[in-house]
Amino acid sequence: MLDAFSRTVVSADAKTAPVGGSELASLRSYVQDGNKRLDAVNAITSNAYCIVSDAVTGMICENTGLIQAGGNCYPTRRMAACLRDGEIVLRYISYALLAGDASVLDDRCLNGLKETYIALGVPTQSAARAVAIMKSAATALIGQTNTPASGGAKYRKMETTQGDCSALVSEAGSYFDRVIGAIS
Numbered sequence: 001m002l003d004a005f006s007r008t009v010v011s012a013d014a015k016t017a018p019v020g021g022s023e024l025a026s027l028r029s030y031v032q033d034g035n036k037r038l039d040a041v042n043a044i045t046s047n048a049y050c051i052v053s054d055a056v057t058g059m060i061c062e063n064t065g066l067i068q069a070g071g072n073c074y075p076t077r078r079m080a081a082c083l084r085d086g087e088i089v090l091r092y093i094s095y096a097l098l099a100g101d102a103s104v105l106d107d108r109c110l111n112g113l114k115e116t117y118i119a120l121g122v123p124t125q126s127a128a129r130a131v132a133i134m135k136s137a138a139t140a141l142i143g144q145t146n147t148p149a150s151g152g153a154k155y156r157k158m159e160t161t162q163g164d165c166s167a168l169v170s171e172a173g174s175y176f177d178r179v180i181g182a183i184s
């Protein structure tokens, strides 16, 4: 598993080059924006239950066959496995966001996942849809663009210092896209 720092060292070493210029500039912004990053991780982890259950519910509403006999969220054992998988994926995304590097997500979660899903008959298109809904919710919470209309009774705005979080929103979004890419 790598993070923003170890990634810089590994790639500089591969080129037998010193760490300099643009690498140092990007580490500087990683350090400078450290508190924003921690807030972004908190926006995901402290709303994980809501993000996961809402995404799996949305996926099922769009495809109710999933909870009927023969569907992959039927019976409750499979429904539980599906919710658990959503939670696992979101947890590894939160680790990647904390580290500023996708390797923990790749190595410990996505490696072999598509093959596992195909072997078990888990519909990867539906799984990708659930991840896409998690992306919408998580990025709205990080960027504070969620609205009472989309949040309904569970509407919540994170209490953080106001500032520009667009880089973290797109970085977090890229980890969700990575999951979708890996299972599609």
Ligand SMILES: CCC1=C(C)/C(=C/C2=NC(=C\c3[nH]c(/C=C4\NC(=O)[C@H](C)[C@H]4CC)c(C)c3CCC(=O)O)/C(CCC(=O)O)=C2C)NC1=O
Residues within 6 Å of the ligand: 056, 066, 071, 072, 073, 078, 079, 081, 082, 083, 085, 086, 088, 089, 108, 109, 110, 113, 116, 120, 122, 123, 124, 126, 127, 130
């Ligand atoms: C460390 C990382 C890690 C991951 C990622 C992981 C995934 C994972 N998901 C599994 C099953 C499963 N995953 C799902 C998920 C779904 N079904 C649907 O219809 C939806 C599309 C989707 C939820 C969004 C289901 C239903 C099963 C059980 C399938 C079965 O046993 O028939 C299994 C098979 C073993 C088990 O049932 O526990 C693994 C290994 N396990 C891990 O340890």
